[in-house]
Amino acid sequence: MAGRNHLYVPGPTNIPDSILSAMHVPMEDHRRPDFPALVTPLLEDLKKIFQTQTGQCFVFPATGTAGWEIALTNTLSPGDKVLSYRFGQFSHLWIDLAKRLGLDVEYTEVLWGQGIPLDHLEARLKADKNHEIKAVLACHNETATGVTNDLVAIRSAIDAANHPALYFIDGVSSIASIDFRMDAWKVDVALSGSQKGFMLPAGLALLCFSQKALAARQNAKCRRAFLDIQDHINANKDGFFPYTPSIPLLHGLRKSLDLLLEEGLGNVFARHARLAEGVRRAVKAWGLNLCAQDPKWYSNTVSAIVVPQGHDSRDVMHYAYKRYKLSLGAGLGDVLGKVFRIGHLGDLNELMLCSAIAGAEMALRDTGIQVTPGSGIAAACEYWRETAPAIPPR
Numbered sequence: 231m232a233g234r235n236h237l238y239v240p241g242p243t244n245i246p247d248s249i250l251s252a253m254h255v256p257m258e259d260h261r262r263p264d265f266p267a268l269v270t271p272l273l274e275d276l277k278k279i280f281q282t283q284t285g286q287c288f289v290f291p292a293t294g295t296a297g298w299e300i301a302l303t304n305t306l307s308p309g310d311k312v313l314s315y316r317f318g319q320f321s322h323l324w325i326d327l328a329k330r331l332g333l334d335v336e337y338t339e340v341l342w343g344q345g346i347p348l349d350h351l352e353a354r355l356k357a358d359k360n361h362e363i364k365a366v367l368a369c370h371n372e373t374a375t376g377v378t379n380d381l382v383a384i385r386s387a388i389d390a391a392n393h394p395a396l397y398f399i400d401g402v403s404s405i406a407s408i409d410f411r412m413d414a415w416k417v418d419v420a421l422s423g424s425q426k427g428f429m430l431p432a433g434l435a436l437l438c439f440s441q442k443a444l445a446a447r448q449n450a451k452c453r454r455a456f457l458d459i460q461d462h463i464n465a466n467k468d469g470f471f472p473y474t475p476s477i478p479l480l481h482g483l484r485k486s487l488d489l490l491l492e493e494g495l496g497n498v499f500a501r502h503a504r505l506a507e508g509v510r511r512a513v514k515a516w517g518l519n520l521c522a523q524d525p526k527w528y529s530n531t532v533s534a535i536v537v538p539q540g541h542d543s544r545d546v547m548h549y550a551y552k553r554y555k556l557s558l559g560a561g562l563g564d565v566l567g568k569v570f571r572i573g574h575l576g577d578l579n580e581l582m583l584c585s586a587i588a589g590a591e592m593a594l595r596d597t598g599i600q601v602t603p604g605s606g607i608a609a610a611c612e613y614w615r616e617t618a619p620a621i622p623p624r
């Protein structure tokens with residue numbers, strides 16, 4: 231079929247041409263004396279994205295899943311109790327990984343479409359008088375359901391309980407797209423992956439550790455080898471890596487940070503918020519519901535859209551891909567067949583997203599879901615037009 235593919239899964243995201251070009255480099259010696267000129271500023275500038283001055287950033291040749299393991303094994307010991315909530319596929323998988331590492335995971339089931347229940351969290355921490363809970367694991371943006379948690383409120387709940395637990399954040403589908411502040415929100419380990427807001431291929435796990443998390447390493451007995459941050463601390467201080475890094479990805483990351491910082495983080499977040507609202511207007515105009523059950527949880531990076539009873543969201547994805555070359559995000563885990571997702575993060579503007587909305591609209595109708603033709607695209611476009619930045623007349 232002629233024409234390009236339209237990629238609107240919530241990661242991997244579209245890669246700007248300038249990043250693709252930046253990655254197109256001949257191989258270099260990663261032990262050459264001037265290699266630190268690439269690495270040291272990368273690690274420094276990454277701190278700006280995590281919004282930290284006191285934290286330390288790490289870049290692993292890995293993905294977000296390894297980021298979960300890096301956070302846990304570098305700070306905890308087998309049998310340590312960690313507190314979490316299961317409210318989507320990714321919070322589920324982090325819990326599963328923590329269990330497999332031998333941690334004592336206490337978790338509560340939450341309806342998929344809701345976020346972390348703050349009252350429950352605060353009450354549980356207050357009840358933990360002996361401070362057996364060593365860490366709270368929170369998925370900032372649950373990519374499977376399009377639910378964003380309020381990290382300030384979670385921090386407040388921990389503080390209200392006066393609890394010393396470490397605060398761990400999965401920011402795979404939020405960091406570099408939705409406001410995230412390592413220092414201001416007193417986060418201890420935050421992790422992300424390269425293939426979402428950073429607009430790169432998968433292949434880098436990007437992390438930030440607070441000083442408290444770095445100190446926790448001294449007593450952390452979890453087995454770690456390849457994912458031990460100590461090896462990175464030793465090598466990074468001189469601008470190197472403990473093993474062969476993916477050099478194209480490092481050049482891509484350089485360009486990604488340049489683009490994000492040039493646009494300005496505040497503008498990046500505002501762009502994502504505005505694009506997301508357009509998608510939500512389209513969903514409303516179709517007469518469909520989001521999986522996220524309350525506006526306070528609406529995600530600015532992904533919308534999970536519930537198909538009406540009697541329909542299977544896999545059909546929507548099937549028609550979208552086969553007829554219109556549009557990749558939509560699948561329903562995962564408990565919401566398999568019930569939702570499809572539009573990823574609206576990364577290198578994106580209004581007219582790019584129009585292809586996702588128009589394609590989804592056609593695929594919905596192909597599936598027999600009677601949305602009014604043109605309703606979604608009209609609602610989104612009108613919102614974007616009305617909120618477009620003012621420009622001087624010609």
Ligand code: PLP
Nearest residue numbers: 293294295320371373402403423
């Ligand atoms: N956490 C969240 C919120 C995610 O969305 C994903 C992947 O989509 C992961 C973790 C796992 O990351 P990866 O697939 O890079 O291992």
